[in-house]
Amino acid sequence: MAEDTDEFQEDQVSVAERMAAEALIVDVDGFEGPLDVLLMLSRTQKVDLRKISVLQLAQQYLAFVEQAKQLRIELAADYLVMAAWLAFLKSRLLLPPDPTEEGPSGEELAAHLAFQLERLQAMRDVAAKLMARDRLQRDFFARGVPEDVMRTRKVNYTANLLDLMQGYARIRTRDEFRPFVMDRDAVFTMEQALDRMRGLIGFAGSWTDLSSYVPEGWDADPGRRRSATASTFAAALELAKEGKVELRQTETFAPIQLRKKD
Amino acid sequence: MSEQIEEEEESLFEAPPIADQERMVEAILFASAEPVSVKELNDRMPHGSDAAEALVHLRKRYEGRGVRVVKVGDAWAIRTAPDLGFLMQKEVVETRKLSRAAIETLAIIAYHQPVTRAEIEEIRGVSVSRGTVDQLLEMEWIRFGRRKMTPGRPVTFVVTQNFLDHFGLESARDLPGLKELRSAGLLESRPPPGLGPQLTDPEEEDEATEGQSELFED
Amino acid sequence: MSEQIEEEEESLFEAPPIADQERMVEAILFASAEPVSVKELNDRMPHGSDAAEALVHLRKRYEGRGVRVVKVGDAWAIRTAPDLGFLMQKEVVETRKLSRAAIETLAIIAYHQPVTRAEIEEIRGVSVSRGTVDQLLEMEWIRFGRRKMTPGRPVTFVVTQNFLDHFGLESARDLPGLKELRSAGLLESRPPPGLGPQLTDPEEEDEATEGQSELFED
Numbered sequence: 283m284a285e286d287t288d289e290f291q292e293d294q295v296s297v298a299e300r301m302a303a304e305a306l307i308v309d310v311d312g313f314e315g316p317l318d319v320l321l322m323l324s325r326t327q328k329v330d331l332r333k334i335s336v337l338q339l340a341q342q343y344l345a346f347v348e349q350a351k352q353l354r355i356e357l358a359a360d361y362l363v364m365a366a367w368l369a370f371l372k373s374r375l376l377l378p379p380d381p382t383e384e385g386p387s388g389e390e391l392a393a394h395l396a397f398q399l400e401r402l403q404a405m406r407d408v409a410a411k412l413m414a415r416d417r418l419q420r421d422f423f424a425r426g427v428p429e430d431v432m433r434t435r436k437v438n439y440t441a442n443l444l445d446l447m448q449g450y451a452r453i454r455t456r457d458e459f460r461p462f463v464m465d466r467d468a469v470f471t472m473e474q475a476l477d478r479m480r481g482l483i484g485f486a487g488s489w490t491d492l493s494s495y496v497p498e499g500w501d502a503d504p505g506r507r508r509s510a511t512a513s514t515f516a517a518a519l520e521l522a523k524e525g526k527v528e529l530r531q532t533e534t535f536a537p538i539q540l541r542k543k544d
Numbered sequence: 545m546s547e548q549i550e551e552e553e554e555s556l557f558e559a560p561p562i563a564d565q566e567r568m569v570e571a572i573l574f575a576s577a578e579p580v581s582v583k584e585l586n587d588r589m590p591h592g593s594d595a596a597e598a599l600v601h602l603r604k605r606y607e608g609r610g611v612r613v614v615k616v617g618d619a620w621a622i623r624t625a626p627d628l629g630f631l632m633q634k635e636v637v638e639t640r641k642l643s644r645a646a647i648e649t650l651a652i653i654a655y656h657q658p659v660t661r662a663e664i665e666e667i668r669g670v671s672v673s674r675g676t677v678d679q680l681l682e683m684e685w686i687r688f689g690r691r692k693m694t695p696g697r698p699v700t701f702v703v704t705q706n707f708l709d710h711f712g713l714e715s716a717r718d719l720p721g722l723k724e725l726r727s728a729g730l731l732e733s734r735p736p737p738g739l740g741p742q743l744t745d746p747e748e749e750d751e752a753t754e755g756q757s758e759l760f761e762d
Numbered sequence: 763m764s765e766q767i768e769e770e771e772e773s774l775f776e777a778p779p780i781a782d783q784e785r786m787v788e789a790i791l792f793a794s795a796e797p798v799s800v801k802e803l804n805d806r807m808p809h810g811s812d813a814a815e816a817l818v819h820l821r822k823r824y825e826g827r828g829v830r831v832v833k834v835g836d837a838w839a840i841r842t843a844p845d846l847g848f849l850m851q852k853e854v855v856e857t858r859k860l861s862r863a864a865i866e867t868l869a870i871i872a873y874h875q876p877v878t879r880a881e882i883e884e885i886r887g888v889s890v891s892r893g894t895v896d897q898l899l900e901m902e903w904i905r906f907g908r909r910k911m912t913p914g915r916p917v918t919f920v921v922t923q924n925f926l927d928h929f930g931l932e933s934a935r936d937l938p939g940l941k942e943l944r945s946a947g948l949l950e951s952r953p954p955p956g957l958g959p960q961l962t963d964p965e966e967e968d969e970a971t972e973g974q975s976e977l978f979e980d
Binding site for chain 1: 625667
């Protein structure tokens with residue numbers, strides 16, 4: 283008697299399953315991928331997703347794909363990939379584990395699938411909860427006549443003592459005023475150095491001391507020497523950057539040498 | 545005259561009484577449809593004002609009234625009490641009906657933020673269409689978060705202040721069921737077995753918490 | 763929510779307590795884009811409500827608050843309290859350098875005070891626009907000094923305490939002379955002989971000290 287009822291119930295379930303599967307196939311376009319189908323199928327097991335029988339689920343899914351094929355429904359590739367993966371998983375779950383084989387066990391893979399299904403179901407549940415919340419301009423409302431915030435511009439004029447003194451100096455020396463410029467007598471510019479070196483590097487086939495490029499007449503006065511050395515050095519760097527020369531220095535503060543690069 | 549000026553300048557730094565500050569916050573919040581940040585309140589109020597304190601008083605004052613002072617991220621707004629929604633049929637703004645894909649994507653972003661497109665796809669088991677993300681971006685319910693420190697430095701998505709405002713949430717921490725999901729381990733990004741601990745490296749964890757706090761920063 | 767509506771429909775002729783009606787009016791006025799008439803309020807509120815009476819209470823409640831319940835024509839609205847209108851403005855402060863003309867005029871006044879407009883023009887060699895002087899007056903960096911005892915009794919300009927404060931000077935006498943400007947590298951060449959610093963012009967000296975002492979009187 284008890285057995286009968288059980289059988290009867292089993293029958294019932296399988297009918298329900300079959301109907302569900304048919305509905306799934308007809309509805310295949312409405313599904314959001316294989317995971318969605320799996321989640322749908324898992325509902326027929328009516329158990330906690332954590333305790334779901336992945337094996338049974340895999341069988342249901344494979345049956346679903348099989349039926350779809352019979353009905354000549356074109357299934358997207360990811361449904362078939364999932365079917366292949368589930369077939370692999372099924373074999374892993376059914377066969378005794380091969381100790382020589384590496385990689386995750388069937389149980390691990392099954393547990394992960396169960397986790398994925400549980401997580402997807404959880405996301406669906408909270409999404410529904412979220413959408414059921416009181417919502418702005420539907421259940422609660424913002425101000426109907428917001429007021430614009432006027433932006434006003436206020437200019438603060440300012441000046442410092444230097445501006446003031448420069449201004450005064452400008453007036454008092456108007457007649458002989460010229461913009462403040464550095465005395466350039468003692469300055470050898472980088473442009474000058476670069477011009478000069480471009481002309482000279484053609485002859486620098488072997489390593490030559492950089493200081494030998496400082497122009498004549500610029501080495502006596504310390505100020506002039508500093509300026510010429512600095513600009514020559516900067517020009518050498520520029521030429522190295524352009525790939526025209528190579529530079530080397532044996533140690534810190536040692537003379538810098540350069541030669542033409544071919 | 546100069547003395548007077550000095551006096552005025554001094555009083556510039558003396559804040560108005562808190563009762564007046566409360567009135568000012570009240571006026572500013574009433575005038576704005578959008579939430580107003582504490583910083584902006586302070587910027588608009590006289591020098592030395594403490595909008596945060598005034599807000600505590602104001603919020604209390606409106607408890608149980610027809611409108612309420614609500615916190616939205618780090619900003620504040622006045623909203624009608626939800627139980628009076630039935631009076632406001634005239635003001636209802638029909639929001640575009642979201643597709644199931646969009647709703648799920650939104651929920652995944654809200655609960656898993658900052659989350660990459662690949663992670664959303666992992667969870668849903670299906671690719672996320674460009675249109676779904678675009679729609680959510682356009683509604684200003686999600687925005688780009690910082691890039692993830694994983695190979696390819698993928699962009700992430702996080703929810704916005706508008707999202708919080710729309711669903712009446714003070715912060716993303718108040719999402720319904722968040723605690724339960726977390727304790728059930730359903731918010732962990734668990735890599736498929738055999739793929740190694742790629743997704744759960746500690747750097748990522750930092751990023752994740754940072755991302756959440758990011759919401760409350762701006 | 764639907765339950766609530768049902769309940770209300772049952773109690774068709776029993777109006778909600780006046781406190782609730784007040785809340786309803788508050789919410790409706792807050793959320794409406796336009797002022798709402800008493801008739802419309804009554805239409806929207808549960809049967810038997812008396813919006814006019816609720817309005818009396820609500821209006822009283824908002825007395826002295828940051829927003830007020832006001833009558834607009836024969837309808838009602840919530841509006842910002844008039845004394846708080848300034849909060850609806852956001853001031854963007856921009857700092858700009860004074861124009862060259864203003865700086866020069868200011869410098870002349872500082873070095874030569876008390877000085878008339880004609881004298882400023884003579885020193886600058888160009889006419890001084892009204893706007894420049896007004897700007898400096900408005901900034902409270904210069905003010906009118908006493909009239910000069912010359913024909914026409916022209917007004918003079920002197921610098922203010924504000925000016926000294928801004929430039930960190932104890933008195934206008936602390937302004938560096940031409941010689942110091944030159945040694946500081948602010949002047950390139952020597953002034954032509956005879957055009958020496960006019961500050962020490964004996965004729966002007968009396969006036970100058972007088973004018974300067976005036977500065978510290980008030």
